[in-house]
Amino acid sequence: MTDTEVPFRILPKLNDQNRDFWTGGERGELRFWRCQDCGYYIHPPLPMCPRCHSKHMKTEAVSGRATVATFSVNFQPWMPGPELPYVVGIVEIVEQPAVRLMTNIVNCPIDDVKIGMPVRVVFEHHPDPDGDVYLPLFEPEVGAA
Amino acid sequence: VSMDENAIIERRAAITGVGQSDIGRRLFRDPLELTLDACLAAIDHAGLTVEDIDGLSTYPGGAMAGQPGFSGAGAYEVIDALRLKVGWYGSGIETSGQLGSVINACLAVAAGLATHVLCFRSVWEGTAQGDKGRAGVTMGGGGGSFKASGYTEYTLPFSAPSAAIWIAMFAQRHFHQYGITREQLAWIPLNARRNAELNPKAIYRDPMSFDDYMSVRMITTPFCLYDCDVPCDGATAVIVSRRDRAKDMPNAPLRVEAVGSRLDGRPSWDQFEDLSTMANRAAGKQIWTRTDYTPADVQMAQLYDGFSWITMSWLEALGLCGLGESGSFIEGGANIARDGRLPLNTHGGQLSAGRLHGYGFLHEGATQMWGQAGDRQIATPPEVGVVAAGGGNTCGCLLLVRE
Numbered sequence: 001m002t003d004t005e006v007p008f009r010i011l012p013k014l015n016d017q018n019r020d021f022w023t024g025g026e027r028g029e030l031r032f033w034r035c036q037d038c039g040y041y042i043h044p045p046l047p048m049c050p051r052c053h054s055k056h057m058k059t060e061a062v063s064g065r066a067t068v069a070t071f072s073v074n075f076q077p078w079m080p081g082p083e084l085p086y087v088v089g090i091v092e093i094v095e096q097p098a099v100r101l102m103t104n105i106v107n108c109p110i111d112d113v114k115i116g117m118p119v120r121v122v123f124e125h126h127p128d129p130d131g132d133v134y135l136p137l138f139e140p141e142v143g144a145a
Numbered sequence: 146v147s148m149d150e151n152a153i154i155e156r157r158a159a160i161t162g163v164g165q166s167d168i169g170r171r172l173f174r175d176p177l178e179l180t181l182d183a184c185l186a187a188i189d190h191a192g193l194t195v196e197d198i199d200g201l202s203t204y205p206g207g208a209m210a211g212q213p214g215f216s217g218a219g220a221y222e223v224i225d226a227l228r229l230k231v232g233w234y235g236s237g238i239e240t241s242g243q244l245g246s247v248i249n250a251c252l253a254v255a256a257g258l259a260t261h262v263l264c265f266r267s268v269w270e271g272t273a274q275g276d277k278g279r280a281g282v283t284m285g286g287g288g289g290s291f292k293a294s295g296y297t298e299y300t301l302p303f304s305a306p307s308a309a310i311w312i313a314m315f316a317q318r319h320f321h322q323y324g325i326t327r328e329q330l331a332w333i334p335l336n337a338r339r340n341a342e343l344n345p346k347a348i349y350r351d352p353m354s355f356d357d358y359m360s361v362r363m364i365t366t367p368f369c370l371y372d373c374d375v376p377c378d379g380a381t382a383v384i385v386s387r388r389d390r391a392k393d394m395p396n397a398p399l400r401v402e403a404v405g406s407r408l409d410g411r412p413s414w415d416q417f418e419d420l421s422t423m424a425n426r427a428a429g430k431q432i433w434t435r436t437d438y439t440p441a442d443v444q445m446a447q448l449y450d451g452f453s454w455i456t457m458s459w460l461e462a463l464g465l466c467g468l469g470e471s472g473s474f475i476e477g478g479a480n481i482a483r484d485g486r487l488p489l490n491t492h493g494g495q496l497s498a499g500r501l502h503g504y505g506f507l508h509e510g511a512t513q514m515w516g517q518a519g520d521r522q523i524a525t526p527p528e529v530g531v532v533a534a535g536g537g538n539t540c541g542c543l544l545l546v547r548e
Contacts, residue, residue, distance in 0.1 A: 010301040013292035043416075044299065070318035070420050072310050073366040081304040088305045088365075090314055090415050102311075102415045104303050115321045130292070135302050 008080045011126055011133045017045040020059040025123030025134025029061035032099065041096045064121035066091035066138060071105055071113055087113050091138050107139035153435050158251035159388040159398035160545060161261070162191025163508045168346045168379035168499050171271040176217030180267040180380040181226055187382035192395040193261055199232045200259025202385075204246035204266055204503070206236025214273025217380055223265065233258035241406035241428060242449075242535020243503025244543060248404045250385040260387050266504035267380035274376055299415065309373055309452060311414040312536060313365040316454035319421040320367060323469035325457075327367050331358045332475040333453035334371040334496050336482065341493025343521035348375050348499040372453040377499035381508045388548075396515050398548045405432035405533075405542040412538035422458065425533065425540040429462030432531075432542055440464040443544075444527035445513055446487055447506035450494040455536040463531060463542065488513075488523050503534030507543070514547045 012022050017033075021043075024031035033042040035049035036056040048055045071089035087105040092098070105113050106122065119138035126133045164186025166179040188195060207219020220236040223229070233253040241248060243266055250262035293301040300306060319325065335358060341347035353371065361370045391398035405428035410417045417423070433439065440463060448459040457471035465487060466474035475481055481489035492498045492509040499505070512518045516526035526547075533542035 009304070010291060010293050012298040012302055013294040018298065070314040070321070072313040072317055072368075073363075074304070074310060075363045076307075076309070076365060078306050078310075079301075079304060086304065088303060088310050088314070090420065098416075098418065100415045102299050102303055102305055115318065133302075137303075 006124055006126060007082045009124075009126060009135065010079070011128055014131050014133070019131075022133050023131065024061065025125070025136060026132065028123070030064045030121045030136055031059045031061050033057050034060045041093070041099050043099045062093055062095045065094045065141065066101070066119050066121070067094065067097070068105065068113065068115055068117045068119055069100060070115055073110055073113070085110055089113070089138065091119055101136060104137045105139070106137045112140070153403060154255035155248070155251040155401045155404045157255040157388050158385050158401045159391045159548070160383060160401070160507070160511050161386040161391050161394050161396055161398055162187045162193070162384040163511045164188070164190050164382045165346070165508055166380040168348070168377055168501070169271065170348055170375070170377055170499075172269075172378040173272055174378065176267055176269040176378070176380070177222055177226065179269070179378065180218035180223060180265060183267070183380035183382040184223060184227065184263055184265055187384050188263065190396070191261070191384040191386070193384065195227050195229070197261050198227070198229055198263045200250060200253055200262030201229060201231050201234040202246045202250040202253070202262055202264045203236045204240065204243045205238035208236075209238055214268060214270035214376070217267025217269050218265070223263070229263075231259065233262070240539070241408070241541030242539045244507065244532065244534045244541040245406065245539075247383060247385060247507065247543065248406050248541055251401050251404065254385060254387045260390055262385040263382060264385055265380060265382040266502055268500065268502050269378040270376035270500060271378045307365075308537070309368060310365045312452045312455065313368045315420055315423060315458070316367055316452070319454070319458070322421050323472065325469075325472035327359070329472035329476045330367060330372065330453055330457070331355060332478045332481070333450060333456050334358060336475070336478050337450065337490050337494040337496040337498075339478075340483065340491045340521055341497035343519075344492045344498055347493040347497050348377055349493075349497045368452060368454070371496065374451050374495035374500040375497070377501070379499060379501055381501050381504035383504065383507055383511070399511055399514055399545040400548055402438060402544040402546045403432045403435035404544070405429055407431040408538065410538070414537050417538065422462070423455070423536055423540060424538045425459050425462035425535070425542070428540045428542050429459065429464065429533070432544055433464065436544060438529060438544060438546070442529050443487065443531050445491070445510065445523060445530040446489050447510040447530070447532045448490065449503060449506060449534040449536060450490060450496050451500065451536055453496060456490065456494070458536070459533045463533065465531075483521065483523055488527075491518065491521055491523060506534055507532045510545060514545060
């Protein structure tokens with residue numbers, strides 16, 4: 001997707017906690033905070049690991065592969081943005097399915113979107129004076145059944 | 146779990162009166178005026194005077210006044226306007242749904258901090274939205290330089306600004322797991338409309354057919370327009386009294402037999418562990434650990450329908466039908482009709498009677514149990530009823546028994 005095709009989006013306000021998540025796409029990476037003591041991925045960001053309470057955390061890239069947990073096809077023009085209809089989904093990352101992302105399922109006919117479908121991340125680049133943002137969207141995984 | 150009477154202290158509380166303001170799609174009236182109308186009506190209905198009120202509880206309170214139409218009045222505004230002197234008061238949105246404020250009132254009277262607590266919920270979303278529809282209140286202000294933060298950081302960038310979408314995704318997951326269909330879901334709004342036809346204060350009273358439902362425009366699958374409640378203006382008030390002081394009041398005390406307030410998952414619309422259920426799974430289970438009554442004893446249910454599927458979710462969460470069986474339970478509408486085995490949302494719910502946001506169900510439940518529901522009255526006023534409100538991570542419920 002080229003910049004000229006990018007639809008209007010309300011972008012996230014960047015800060016030190018969320019910057020890697022929203023900008024990792026510049027390098028093609030989907031990044032989450034991860035506890036360096038127990039290995040737990042933490043999303044949304046927290047000041048300590050919710051599992052072992054360690055504060056020893058850093059962001060790490062994951063594979064970008066995920067599974068569609070659920071979705072909804074939207075016909076209502078809620079706000080300026082994508083062409084109707086569009087798919088809002090919740091995906092579970094393969095490394096830790098308890099980490100979910102609300103996202104859009106793209107590059108897929110509406111009727112082909114299914115719960116349980118394997119997907120992979122694709123980033124939508126939004127140049128912005130406050131710092132470019134790369135929204136993690138998901139498309140069907142090539143070669144998947 | 147202890148069944149010790151003394152451990153279930155909500156049982157020391159009773160509902161003793163209810164009141165409601167004018168209700169309308171857009172009334173263009175001062176929301177504080179509507180709130181006070183409802184409060185005075187409830188106080189009068191309970192046979193009390195303003196001087197008798199020594200506690201106050203509301204949802205979501207004045208701190209939410211910045212969200213257009215969502216909070217018609219805060220606790221301090223009503224305490225001041227009625228010149229109340231209170232032994233206990235509180236408000237807030239971080240509680241077990243809209244009825245969390247009523248549960249708090251029950252605990253306050255049980256603790257002896259107050260004798261008669263005025264509880265209210267006031268909305269003016271219809272007027273606040275004006276001609277912009279829901280978009281007027283869901284975009285966080287909008288505008289090119291606006292940036293999303295807080296929870297909206299994870300929703301607005303994906304063009305998912307509305308709870309309609311978030312809850313539709315729960316419904317989709319639930320339907321997928323249990324083979325439930327839109328043809329079954331239809332019976333929540335159809336049942337609501339049938340009841341609203343007999344409710345003079347309902348917003349939408351024209352008959353709705355199954356074909357009307359199936360042919361109206363889709364909003365966010367599996368929800369069509371008629372699966373979404375209707376924003377309105379109006380206020381509802383309820384009096385929670387110490388049960389030992391309620392015996393000689395005009396309405397038979399409705400004992401708060403048990404409450405459900407438990408939350409057992411991540412309080413998030415997307416990170417909740419089982420997306421086929423909501424926080425009501427825990428609140429609905431908890432209520433039956435606090436009473437000898439069982440779901441089979443329930444003669445009436447008033448279950449939140451901000452979006453139609455939430456009612457199905459509550460039916461299952463409360464054990465009023467089996468897990469995954471709400472579709473077949475409501476299909477055809479016979480079970481949930483006013484003359485069915487479990488009359489449901491007998492005022493029309495929020496889908497047809499207006500989004501009074503939780504308190505409308507408690508108002509209707511009490512009205513039915515007192516036999517005061519007029520043309521829509523259940524033939525034999527229920528002795529045992531359940532009232533539930535909220536969805537997603539914010540859910541609470543009450544089991545009421547008429548004394």
